[in-house]
Amino acid sequence: MTENKTTSSLHYDSLVVQGAPARQNEYGAIMPPIFLSTTYRFEDLDHQGTYEYVRTQNPTREKAERLIARLEDARYAFGFSSGMAALATIFEHFKPGDHIISSANIYGGTYRFFSDLFTKNQIAYNFKQDLNALTDADFKENTRAVYIETPSNPTLRVTDIAKVVALAHRHHALVICDNTFMTSYLQRPLALGADIVAYSATKYFGGHADLCAGFIALNDPSLAEEFYFFQNTLGATLSPFDSYTLIRGTKTLALRLDRQQENAKAVIAALQNDPAIDEVYFPGSSNAVEHEIQARQARGNGSVISFRVTEEVDLKRFFNQLQMIDLAVSLGGVESIICRPATSTHEPYPQAEREKLGVDNQLVRFAVGIENKADIIADLQQALARSRS
Template identity: 45%
Template sequence: MGCDCRSFETKAVHGNKPYDLVTGAISVPIYQCATFRHEGVGRSTGYDYSRVQNPTREELEKTLAILENGKECLAFTSGMAAISNLFTVFSPGDHIILSEDLYGGTYRVTEEIFNKYGLTSSYVDTSGLSSLIENIRKNTKAIFIETPSNPMMRITDLKAVVAIAKERNILTIVDNTFLSPYFQKPLDLGIDIVVHSGTKYLSGHNDTLSGFVILNDLTLAEKLRNIQKSIGACLPAFDSWLTLRGIKTLAIRLDRQQENAIKIAKWLKNHKNIEQVFYPGLEDHKGHEILKEQASGYGAMISFVVDSEETAKRILERVKIILFAESLGGVETLITYPEQQTHANIPENMRNRVGVTSKLLRISVGIENVDDLINDLKGALED
């Protein structure tokens, strides 16, 4: 069906089906059932068992495919479930290149699980194309990119990576969690596969877990659906409904969050206790111009380095409106200590190489009043 519109905002609100075709309900029903009745032998409604497919999950998958300009989307129980299912398409002896500045969970699943089954990996600064090319091997099958990266906000030139990969028949994968399809559409830039932790901006309210794989290759999509059906990490109906509800307000949330983030980043940059601010919306950010070319926004994630470990811990313990918690992308502003939380599984030497130290903090900016957020940081920083 799909909505007859061009704007992202309208597509996000109306999704694949703006109302239920049977009842007219404008909120997609939650099909909270495990199995479906067959009309007769060899006759199915198209739904047999919710692990294989569920109408609520199907609506979510089709909606996100529309928003990412992809042909197929698969919904999983978390972002890590999506990445894990995707990595099972590779074979023992295959090699993948990953952004060296990346979420600790992606590093953990690669090193502690898939390496045991013969998948080898290299961690590279994908924002530097020469280092990327140097690490490509004959058995390299994929390049996995975070851009902006987590937590150092490095920007990778996606069109340039696509050109390098296409010459060598290498799959390109982008984790688009930080920007969402509202600000960045990697498939339009030639990327093969997009993954999301839908727990973050897509859901937007810190109340559910979800993950997605979006792609245009229908053969690979069918292979992934068979893997998903076999492993069973399929997103339940209620979580699918929550994510659909969140997507309806994605555009207005991100507009407000980005507006707040720009003001907070500029304030942090001028504070005497802040040594560095990493936010791609700042004009002096190394990847600012590249991001302007391949995205329509900068997002609402900020990382910054304070003058000491003691200052970092004081901020974490003294903020009142900003919440000291893991995760990101919700309407509430969260502050995270990457060294001890999101990136604890990454070896210390690798953390130090990319800049994840005891002085680094990461903020996911929410939709609160920005003056309240700045005053909260000011009170935490200053005696």
């Protein structure tokens, strides 16, 4: 486990480039070497070297972990083979009899973890429709954490992180925040008081749909020791090659997100004027309260939006008519990607629960890429026009 002891005065868009300092690389290499060795020679029978085995430590993974820690302004960061592996490691902290509060509107894979694995492990949980309405009465003696995903997936509802933190800490509960949609470029949960931030780094940090990765960042040393033990014991660590790929991809994070946000604003405006669209969802769009929260705790809205098409739109035909935009899950890459959450990312939810959250068969999630915004809009508009009955 490596502690980040470096603070930086660099702006974030410089830090993503310089955050894994070339001056610390072997032989003066500008890009870090990839250490693929699975095992390392002991100095002698009684002394191992700095590195022993790839699952326990790896020089390339440590560089990626230091980079994420610096971007989060965190003391510790841990790299995993997926975002779900990162969350599973966090959830290992909880024991039978514990209780967790979570937003009802979360990624389907996380919902599956709650509904299947927490139940099996006798960990109680409550889903709350709106964490902004959280009160002291929601906490029990055995409440150990509040889990936040903000903006939520896929309806982009916004939760006031600082408010939840104040309530949770009053009841000695941790606050865990999935910050995948925002990244630390746009939102800093740790600075707002959250105890643990989690990422599917497959998305914006990687940025090119060519790696699977997850991260945990935090400041508490005792929790960090625990997570390091779980990381090593469970073994779902980030590979050396993916660690290198993540460092490379992260260098363009600020540039990509700036372009993607610019494109997303243009797409929102176009869709809001399209007769085939009932409603467009983005962070802060649901109500004035959430709009104010998003403006206060984040420096942008990201580039994931959702929209509900009218009943006269045949969604199967709509997806088939798209010429440039791909029908696929995931988000955060340079390509524009579109999906129907009800039958993909949120399929683990029972239908009644999905519909209560507004995730029905007419809802579409769109991860806006870096292509020319006119081309993105034109592709959406022609497909919508051709799919209306």
